Amino acid sequence: MPTPAAVLPDEVSTDTLLLHVLDVSLTGIQLLRPVYAAEEQTPVDFAFVYTNPAGLRISRVTEPLRGTLLENFPHTHAAGVLAYYQRAFAADEPLAYEVNYQADGLDNYLRFQARRSGEHLLVSFTDTSDQPRSAVEESLRLRQATEQAALAEAERQRALLYRVFEQAPAMICILQGPEHVFEFVNPPYQALVGERLLVGKPIAQAMPELAGQPIFALLDRVYRTGEIFHAHEMLVQLDHANDGRPHLEQRYYNFIYKARYSAAGQVDGILVFAYEVTPQVQARAQVQDLNEELAALNEELRATNEEYLRANTELAHTQQQLRQLNQELEQRVQERTQEAQTARLLAEVQKQRLEQLFLQAPAAICILDGPALVYELVNPAYQQLFPGRTLRDLPLLEALPELRDQPVWHTLQQVYRTGQTHLELGIHIPVARTEGGALEDFYFNYIQQARFNEQGQVDGAVVFAFDVTEQVRARQQVQDLNEELAALNEELTVTNEELHESNTRLTRTNVDLDTFVYTASHDLKAPITNIESILLALRDTLPAPVLEDAMVAHLLDLLGKTVARFQFTIGQLTDITRLQLAHTGPLEPVELARVVADVRLDLAPLLQAASTQLTVDVAPALVVSFSPANLRSVIYNLLSNAVKYRGPNRPNVVQVRATQEPGRVVLTVQDNGLGMTQVQQRQLFGLFQRLHTHVEGTGVGLYITKRLIENAGGTIAVQSQPEQGTTFTVTFPA
Template identity: 40%
Template structure:
């Protein structure tokens, strides 16, 4: 059977034979606790559980004498106030009661507690109500209400501004007034107490109206000076009336009126920081009075000494008086010394609080001392902006800590402030700092404020700075966009950008406005086919849709464009390129158009054609009228044919010249782009949007130049059939091409098999034959199948007086629809490799100009075979094939 611990018997004066049964049958839980003190302290930190009766064991679910302490078994006793209740009853000796709901530590009941101290023990009686369904619902509702209330309080607390928290926590008197009327925006309790005003009489009101005592000539002039010059004003030991108590005693304060600036660096208000130094001033005055009293005492002592020399009796009296005076003076000196020490301690406390405010200020602040500008103070904000830790910064010369700024002009500015004693204010000054392993270009608004010694000499500099890189970068980015827009406006060709499925006009430069016959105001930010409804059925929408769907540029030459100029139908001829513009995910989101009006060139060429046709018709009429005059007119006909030949040559030159007409505009665009790159700052060029736009423009220029080169090559194909034929060794041509393609063949792991000995020599243009072989072999390498090794077979045979050249590969292959479009100009079916879509077109033109043919057999994912039939075979040789690895 459980036994009662001896301390319980000592505390309760019951006979032993009654106490134990009473505790066991009690329906009230009884708990006996002993206090646990902190080491070397009389403060109670916990209670041991000495005894629990049966009811207490059942409720607490603990044994009679549990191990551990109250807080180990019920850790939530602190938060619920149980521990504080027990400690209060024990320390005061006053019995008490405590009721609470305790849903913690496995217990969810409503407790009623009664406690009383008994000697060195604490006796606790408690009951617990059983949980009922109604009570559960009530408690659930109560807890939900409490949770909502707590959430609301948390939300309200979260919404309080950062400025108010800084002001409220400031260890000094602090207020912020904004605007020309200095409306009080924030004021902490310290400064409200100084003003003797409650918050409702100060906040939101002009400072000089809320606190009329601050409107005196001296204070008003100080405020106006800060607003006008942007320079802080410091007042030391300034006497101010006691507004809070109305006492006759005059308090003294150190004031700092600091300008408050907006993001543009404009002064928008004044920050007032005040530290009371009344006790320090009074202590100094008391010390001064004490010194004067000591001086008077010394003077009196001298008089007494003089009297001592005249008479011994007077000496004895004077010595007694002197001793008494010395005792009084020593007591007063000790009293004043204690007061001075207390004042110094209070001053140190105020300085420490001011230092904490310095550490928490969002403004970057540093103090530099000496000719080396050693960093004496640096708050966390400035260390973060420097990219250095406080341990690295303090007691380190500024230009040793930040060597990268040594040659950026900052030392010269600091030297000038030291030399002249005049503050230096900088706005949006750039600097380059090494932070976290990279060079960052930053922009600052800062003030170099000189620090003066009592002699008036400048001994250091206070730096106060804010970083404004984001604002400057945004402004420069806007300027770059405006400059880019100016480039488009000055471009000598027509340029437009159409975005979205409706092809909304984003860019429309003057050249394009002239072609359309519309102004920018009529076109920009409107769908293209609402701006030009007359071109809706002229095929341009289908071309744009194809560019968006395939991502392949579209190049057009001398396309007729029927538009309305001032209400009148007008037909123009244009050369243009539709180029896809991709977004960050690689999708075509817009189309750029670059166009040139070639109406005059087309009209001139058609005029030449009409003249030629007229001449031919005239000659036919003359020939039909009289065959008898054929011999007589032969000379005239020869002259006419010569003129036609010259006209055709002029026509070919005109086509060649027209293909070159685009070179000058695109060269001008390239020059303007290079000038833009030269004039833009490096930081703007590196910004993501500008860099992408410049890269797209550069690539567009390069593709346009390549297209012009291909057009020139195509125009030269007109003369390919007149190139002299030579006896050519086909095997040598193939070998030279293989040597040129060696890097590509090796990279692809290709196996090239050549069997052309039976028809290795033929009469053909060497240049054109090499072009055919090169384009067919390079196509086989480009469009190989990645799942298998590339194998290319080149063979030839004779057929009906012609040489048949076959190039077969096991690459990606083509379907029937692709084979039908294969030999078109600028046709491409794969974008994973570079190309222009002109190679096979040139092969077909060369073969047909020479009287030959080219055909293709292909199957997707099996391979492709090109068959080129060339005339003028010389001889065949029967021989076996040889393999080139």
């Protein structure tokens, strides 16, 4: 029979006694409230309601616990404590649990007793940190410490592997299990389908458009047999834009499927290493099309010219050589791909997979360490370029001193200094294949990429190189064929000589007209200057009463304005003549923002007088290729017109913007002024065209502006609505 409990005297308060018991207890006591996720019946976490002093001491905290169990002690999930709490809350009786907890700042062997109390969970727990540990506890702690260290090392190796994969320029992914679930994809692989979610999904679900293509069957075969699969220029069609288009784009890839093995030696996944070769395939198709066109042309000329027949025969022979060369090149690529096979190491599993990837890659890959760029790792394809030369553990310039003054060395230094990736296509690099041998001409496509340590600092460089010497030489042969075709076409240019002579006569006529305008404007300067001098002499010599006469003052003022307009018009004619005689000023890189700021400063009195609200959005880094003086003239003309032709019934608002686009910079000047009709817009850039007579001008400013822009290879366009405003759009060569 159970021992009957002693009865407390009536004067003892049970509430006070309970608080005192919790305060003096050497056992940790906690009261927790379950936390549920949406539409879940089982708690996903527990929130702290109360913890007694002993519980705070065991938990190594001094302040009352707030928040949830996982927020304060994340390791409770891995240690099984959270699952134990969930079981205890679901049971109708107390449950016990013991664990050696070595995380979250704790190193205790804990014993728990917990049961549900209404809508709360009551937990009692003790630790043995201040007591001698048994041999079993010590053995358990040692085993757990060893396991944690092994897990940490494995995770570090995994993070290193993934970091290298993330920085690799090739497309890399890891597929897990027989369903080929995406476990990892690097940025180049993810870029194939944009923002489409891949990780965590089977490839058949993530890329359903691959159905009917060979990919799924190949993956199943590699997973089933463990055999490596090499694909050369295989057609793979994906919905790259994720818009569900019925006709998918045709792209070609070289890739490797390599089985991944578990610790038990069983296939548990597939490594994929791929890169796109669509440009090479299309280039070869273009070469084939060119060959067919040349054959057709030679067939047409055979009946009239035996010389062309011989040329046709030579061309056919050259085509045969080119096809044979392409076949040999493809065979070499396959041979080099087969040579870059698996090389298993006896080190950790993650390091083994990484080195296998480097050794099996069809590209020549090396890893350079430190500012001296010391060869840390060289794969067989890279070493094969230099048979008999020692590379490993030597600085780059000590191993290959002939690279010192070549661009490849300078770009490597720049990559290490800036961390920015550098790409070269078909670059010429003379190197000696053997020690002390003669320099040989090679051509490479290569990528130089910075390697970053765990602190995000550059500590080395990774180089991916592809030997394209044969392709470059083949391209040179095609160029020779094109030159032969150009020689044949040169005979056709004889018929154009008469047109050329006509154009020459027309050009001479234009030059004569330009010379006449220039001479006329020059000859008018002297008489206008004399009239201006006479006007100044009249102002100085006429008596004061005469100058004060209203009619005389009006006439003198009218004469002065007329002289000024003559001088302005002559200056414009001189500018027009210079435009005709000189195609454009010297082009040089000009900072667009600085020129806009200078013109804004020059127009400050005009902007202030018109109360103009001017907004400028031009990035300081924007640079255009233009004559500095001509660029200032263009911006001055457009900005001053936006102020002069403002609307009289509303505040003047002018906006200047510039954006960078591929190969060009686009400048817009927008106002809310008088605006123009469609007819006026067609007349706008004509010589001596004045569309608004209430503003002083000669009608040549926009004509000169258009000529300056077009002479420099740019364009200018206008959009306008009457009483709404005008927008000028100018494109400059970048």
